Amino acid sequence: MTSSSSKKKKPQNPLLWVVDSIMEEPSYIDRAWFGCRAIYLHGRLMLVLCSGQEPWDGLLIATEHEFHEDIRKKFEKVVKHPVLKKWLYLPEESEDFETVSSEIVEAIRIGDHRFGVEPKERKSRKKRNSR
Secondary structure (H helix, E strand, O other): OOOHHHOOOOOOOOOHHHHHHHOOOOOOEEEEEOOEEEEEEOOEEEEEEEEOOOOOEEEEEOOOHHHHHHHHHHOOOOEEOOOOOOOEEEEOOOOOHHHHHHHHHHHHHOOOOOOOEOOOOOOOHHHHHOO
16 A cells, blocks of 8 residues: 655755745746746746756846846846856855845846746647657
């Protein structure tokens, strides 16, 4: 007999506290994303919370290239992600991570248009397998 307590529970991402202030928004969605957590608001991918090895340890900021310079001026600790160059990155090890990440989430909460990207449409499995 298998009890429900024997099921393994996935560990929570330790950076979920960063998005506490937007979790109650009706459009908030939190999804698994390559071992990280992708945060969506108003149908747009806003952030990815990563808790691994550099450069996958901190806040990935989904934004268009045209906004990189503005965001980096306002949030000086934010850098271009070394692998996903289309996005910005706030390493968890950076000084003032808590303050800067909270300011970024607040900008997202109040609707700063520089943050977020439209997610790409997913291809159905049927289409992918028929190639």
